[in-house]
Amino acid sequence: MSEYRHAAARPPVAGPWIIDTRDLGRRAGSSRAYRRTVPAAGLGLRDVIAVPEGGSVELDLLLEAVVEGVLVTGTASTVVEGECSRCLEPLSAEVEVELTELYAYPDSTTDETTEEDEVSRITDDLIDLEPVVRDAIVLALPQVPLCSPDCQGLCVDCGGKLADLGPDHGHETIDPRWAALQERFGGTRDNPEEN
Numbered sequence: 001m002s003e004y005r006h007a008a009a010r011p012p013v014a015g016p017w018i019i020d021t022r023d024l025g026r027r028a029g030s031s032r033a034y035r036r037t038v039p040a041a042g043l044g045l046r047d048v049i050a051v052p053e054g055g056s057v058e059l060d061l062l063l064e065a066v067v068e069g070v071l072v073t074g075t076a077s078t079v080v081e082g083e084c085s086r087c088l089e090p091l092s093a094e095v096e097v098e099l100t101e102l103y104a105y106p107d108s109t110t111d112e113t114t115e116e117d118e119v120s121r122i123t124d125d126l127i128d129l130e131p132v133v134r135d136a137i138v139l140a141l142p143q144v145p146l147c148s149p150d151c152q153g154l155c156v157d158c159g160g161k162l163a164d165l166g167p168d169h170g171h172e173t174i175d176p177r178w179a180a181l182q183e184r185f186g187g188t189r190d191n192p193e194e195n
Contacts (some may be wrong), residue, residue, distance in 0.1 A: 017130035024063055043134055049082030049145045069104040069122060074175040076133045085144045086153035087161050097136040103127045129170050
């Protein structure tokens with residue numbers, strides 16, 4: 001009886017990523033659907049591509065009680081922003097990842113026979129979705145984001161976007177071995193008698 005009072009007196013769950021599994025119960029086969037929007041600014045690859053300020057992740061999940069714990073399946077979707085790694089143009093993309101994660105009950109066979117980082121765990125009847133969702137989204141992001149697969153990037157000489165400069169764009173380069181002669185005699189390659 002005192003154990004029941006202690007559980008009922010427990011403070012409410014804190015944080016949008018935390019789900020209390022007490023209302024699911026431990027009877028294998030029971031399930032519960034969760035739809036939730038959680039703030040996620042900065043989630044992604046920092047300074048490359050990530051959820052922008054004020055951004056969020058939409059969670060559409062099913063929690064199922066199984067013998068060894070709670071199986072979480074569903075999707076997480078968000079919008080990420082960054083810049084093209086070739087031409088530096090801003091870009092935005094929608095990302096949706098599939099989730100399947102077992103959260104092991106304390107003292108279950110899975111809990112006792114796996115290393116700490118091999119399986120997620122239920123702590124005080126709570127599961128923390130953030131690490132699993134964060135890892136899944138980061139793994140789905142391109143490490144080298146591109147505005148388009150055929151992006152040509154920037155001109156190495158003037159910094160202009162090659163797609164905008166056209167096929168005739170170019171810069172005259174002088175062989176460094178001739179540059180000293182040009183400086184000494186003062187002409188240019190186009191007009192050697194300028195001096």
